[in-house]
Amino acid sequence: MMVRKHSAAVVAVLAALGIPTPAQAATNPMPGDGRIVDGKVTESAPWAAQFYRGDGSASGPSCSASIIAVDWVLVADHCLTYGHTGKVFSVKVGSLKRGEGTLYQVERYLSKYDVTLLKLATPIQNPVIAPVADAVPTNGSEVEIYGWGKTCPVSQQCPPSPVLKQATLRIDGAAKDHKGGPALQLTHVTGNASNGDSGGPAWFGGKVVGVASTAGTRNAQYSSIAVAGTRQWIRSNAGV
Known part of the structure; x- marks a missing residue:
């Protein structure tokens, strides 16, 4: 998006x-x-994440994102709010292929300008962090x-x-x-x-x-x- x-x-x-x-x-x-x-x-980007507007069970990801901590992902705020009123979000990590990877649910999120921090419900297993x-x-x-x-x-x-x-x-x-x-x-x-x-x-x-x-x-x-x-x-x- x-x-x-x-x-x-x-x-x-x-x-x-x-x-x-x-x-x-x-x-x-x-x-x-x-x-x-x-x-x-891209040949390698283990810190990359795919953002889903929903629980990840239907359709594809809406945006690209980055893992910045074991249980925090960085994305754009408009990915959550633009033309959308839902409150359920998720991410997939661990794959360079669109739609693939391990699914994690978002517990809550915080925004400042067009930047959003996603707090995951469970920590990512063996994450590679984007500093x-x-x-x-x-x-x-x-x-x-x-x-x-x-x-x-x-x-x-x-x-x-x-x-x-x-x-x-x-x-x-x-x-x-x-x-x-x-x-x-x-x-x-x-x-x-x-x-x-x-x-x-x-x-x-x-x-x-x-x-x-x-x-x-x-x-x-x-x-x-x-x-x-x-x-x-x-x-x-x-x-x-």
């Missing part, structure tokens, strides 16, 4: 695993140029994004990627995420985000620095989780 900005209105598209089309939102973003647009297939960054990368830095998003532009109909993909983007400044919070303005280098990549991470220096919020044809806006206020909020609630 990824949110895109269309003219003056923001339109969110929740695809089977697409970035809730909030994974976008900049000055003029339109839904990503397809796939984790271009990019490549959260303590500093925002400088402009010009290149980050790596990950997601199971659609393999075509959000404006077109096509299935999401059956496997986790990744792409490189460049930080070109600051922006706002789908909920008005601080975000990284990212520009296509080898690819871009699309529907279903929402909630997925942006990595820099071996740590997570952003969460997919909105996207355009050649750019994306990732909620900045290393800014002081958000970073302290994550630490005080998830303990990491």
Whole structure:
């Protein structure tokens, strides 16, 4: 699911695993140029999680996510709230293939801007943790994004990627995420985000620095989780 900005209105598209089309939102973003647009297939990401709006028994995942503690998962807030009123959520971990992995139920969740912390009902067995960054990368830095998003532009109909993909983007400044919070303005280098990549991470220096919020044809806006206020909020609630 990824949110895109269309003219003056923001339109969110929740695809089977697409970035809730909030994974976008900049000055003029339109839904990503397809796939984790271009990019490549990920070979290893044991910290990756798939987010489900429900108990995981029906349909596919709605968003991409990251394991940041034994019982905490990081995702975008619009993945839970965009066009949805249910209160049951779950995640699958342990597989790069969409729809596969071990299922864990969400006990509760906390949100700040377009960032949400999911508290799992039971700890993940032998998890690989995605470390959260303590500093925002400088402009010009290149980050790596990950997601199971659609393999075509959000404006077109096509299935999401059956496997986790990744792409490189460049930080070109600051922006706002789908909920008005601080975000990284990212520009296509080898690819871009699309529907279903929402909630997925942006990595820099071996740590997570952003969460997919909105996207355009050649750019994306990732909620900045290393800014002081958000970073302290994550630490005080998830303990990491």
